[in-house]
Amino acid sequence: MEFIIGAVSAVGAGCFTNPLEVVKTRIQLQGELKKKGHYVVHYKNFLHAFYIIGKTEGIFAIQKGLAPALAHQVVLNGVRLGGYQMAEERGWNLNREGQLSMLNTVKTRLQSQAGESIAVGHQHKVEGTVSALRTAYREGGLGGLWRGAGGSLPRMMVGSASQLTSFYVVKEYLANNKHYVIPFGLLNTFIASMVGGVVVAFAMGPLDVISTRLYNQGVDQKGRGLLYDGYIDCVKKMWKTEGLAGFYKGIVPCYVRIGPHTVLCFVFWDQLKQLQRKLTGQPPDIPAASV
Incomplete structure (x- = not known):
């Protein structure tokens, strides 16, 4: 049940935030391996990207890649949040004093595919999830389906470490602070989620750009990347041509996507956990540190 609750929470959040992921992906691919001023800027900023995508490709284009994105959420957060809930309920994430211890390729292709006049990055000619899977398999065999996994x-x-850790640290801090107490509940979860979103956006942003570039690059007849030989090669080439700013391309849409997704996911997660405990006759879900 823990894994189902985690998966449902993430799917609910993903339905609302996938358009933000599409915009983020487009901006991250814009000006790939080109110095500033040496490429056409199709997307001037976050809001402009929304407008251009809708105007050029239609309103439904902002939900490109939704099916694999939700499937990704089921696998990722079903395991991640479900596993964390199991650890939380069994006290595996607490120290001896009962306090929280800090020690203890399909989606990107569909989202990056754009109308010819506003295309950025390598364009994979696919028509949907099944088409993208077939193309990836045809280009690289079984390994092609896992291309970019290293990135x-x-x-x-x-992302997982910074998101979950910051969320629970802030949540407990708000509930146990002597000067202003925000007890465990919806407001507490909302504020902790927002802070968690900021932390994960800045910690994961550069790694997210690298991952997007590796997933989206074209391949030759032998299935080798046309732009990057691997993770380190991608980092070197980005640093040489785009500098530090290249690693933070799309940081605003990255946070605008991760912030609401984190809030929605954790709010849904907390509420579903409370409902589960209520239906099974268990006491409210309150971390041991507050008892």
């Missing part, structure tokens, strides 16, 4: 792993590790 995604650091992103997931840093």
